[in-house]
Amino acid sequence: MEYIYAALLLHKAGKEVKEENVKAVLTAVGIAVDDARVKAMVAALEGINIEDAISKAAAAPVAVAAAAPAAAAAAPAAAEEPTKEEKKEEEESGMAGLGALFG
Secondary structure, X not given: OHHHHHHHHHHHOOOOOOHHHHHHHHHHOOOOOOHHHHHHHHHHHOOOOXXXXXXXXXXXXXXXXXXXXXXXXXXOOOOXXXXXXXXXXXXXXXXXXXXXXXX
């Protein structure tokens, strides 16, 4: 999680999210840096619009919370698997790369 925080801090400061900068932030706060994790995170963030990802993530809980009461009343108790369209949207949004960092 510290790696993501470092990337967000760099982004907020207007600095480029690259390996050297992430390592510098982590080292400055006393965290032992795993070069492979830094490299994987920077690669996963390549081509991602961080502002867009943040705004989508911030809006998602509101939409889920608003839809939950209606879904509970109308849907059966069995969980439904995401549709092909939902899976495609997730892949296209670029969030799939970010999700891999938390696994």
